[in-house]
Amino acid sequence: MDFHSVYQRYRAQLEQVEYILHDRAASQQTVLAEASQQLLDAGGKRLRPLFALICGTTQQLHEDSDDRVSKLAAALELTHMATLVHDDVIDQAALRRGRPTVRSEYGNLAAMYTGDFLFARAIQLLAEVDNPEVHREMSLGMVRLCQGEIEQIRDFYNWDQSIKTYLRRIERKTALLIALSCALGARMSAASEQDISALRLFGHYTGMAFQIVDDILDFVGSQEVVGKPVGGDLRQGNLTLPALVAAQTPNVGRRLRGLIHEGMNQDDVLEAVSLVLDTQGLHVARSLAQRYLDKALTVLTRVSDERVQKELSVLTQFVAERSF
């Protein structure tokens, strides 16, 4: 089984999720509708929906469960999209996935309200999913997500942050929602508490690996592949694992700290990127991503359904190995 055959197996349900996303992004309000539509059209891998759909098939007890799992999957993606739009306000980002961001096209205020709107649409879908436990877990997740987002502002340009701070930040920024996608998908299919708990942990480790890989790609990816220019994180003062490791390297650390500050120019950023590439930063990050990936695959063996095990393992390895 390869990555594409997993996608293929869930094609019909992913199309249903896509339909729900487009349906819910609609608004009589033109700016909202256009901005939301543009976000949807920019694509993305729909990973969170896919995780929810796979985990939502561990057991199928209800006739309408497919429909409700699709709604949950769409709610997860909308929540993710809402955080992306608000992150772009923060990042002053002009491009995401190779396209202009809502912020650059419509302005910060419209981006803020587009995020709010998508967030409200996610809540609306959750209401239709109508599962109190799912609602409770999801709303707690949203609270923690917001806490994580504000932490990233505090950590911008802060070279004194520890790697632990970085890990806690990406846990809230990425791992949390992927863990929820797996756990809540499973919960919708009335999986056992053991399975739900193993899948939540699997999602957590997977999310950690994904974000570290993403942060690596920001140093080695090209605009054509990743859809945004290299060094973007440094440019916005977002200090990720490779940079934090590089900053602890003798001779390099001081120079790096001196380059990355508010008001730096594009040459400074490119020089900083090349400094980081000269250190063990990427190597350390790759090793840690691999360790999280290993943990994810190990915990997966505790899941009772073998097909779910297999599909998740294929998907996770494919995504995590993008940068290897």
Next chain:
Amino acid sequence: MDFHSVYQRYRAQLEQVEYILHDRAASQQTVLAEASQQLLDAGGKRLRPLFALICGTTQQLHEDSDDRVSKLAAALELTHMATLVHDDVIDQAALRRGRPTVRSEYGNLAAMYTGDFLFARAIQLLAEVDNPEVHREMSLGMVRLCQGEIEQIRDFYNWDQSIKTYLRRIERKTALLIALSCALGARMSAASEQDISALRLFGHYTGMAFQIVDDILDFVGSQEVVGKPVGGDLRQGNLTLPALVAAQTPNVGRRLRGLIHEGMNQDDVLEAVSLVLDTQGLHVARSLAQRYLDKALTVLTRVSDERVQKELSVLTQFVAERSF
């Protein structure tokens, strides 16, 4: 019965709501905790909670209904607060209720995430209220609220907007959440569908009257009383009913349009305020507020519980008559 005796009757429950608000505004994240705490300390009339509490006592069927109505009331106030924080980002407002806004003290980005956080906290409370119908109505309300917020950006400085546009904007901005406070409070107490529907309409008319009164006070209130400087709406390009009526007045209209544009100075604003005061703007606004108030009181007679009728009528008249 007067205004204060109504507040007095709900004092214990309002204190419980206040406790929940402080409890939920807490966060390990310092900026979020401080910003939220500051918003709470700034006070406010807690009108939405009070409406929900009053309407939540039409029938009391469940032993724990008090507790759940308080949670609903707190969720409504948190939603309101979230929109205030995001509005202040829009408004570039430095003061609200006589205190520095989150935006002016912590910056736009922190204000955006504080709003998101409060919004997520509201959703979390809704999950605990655990009433699918309440969740459904509330999430739809949130979607419409966001649509209303983005419309106000479009309408800034737009002298060609109709009074109908203004009314639709304040319906979403204010009347909607007050209508929900009444309807959902009633729903929590297992009121009849007739009562719920009458209370929703009552809340709608009341909210319309409140917002028009608020918009009047922006022209005639003083910073000491209202907590923000006079002419604030014009300063941010928010064209309210008195200004829109004034703009249709021969001789005044053209001058007014010439004064209010982006980049105007404080003298322009004060001159514009005095121009509006010379027209029928305030008179027309007062008449319309009175008409909404009359409609609210009329629809109230359809509510089966006389005590609820009486309390709501006292409360509504007190607030709506602030500017008369």
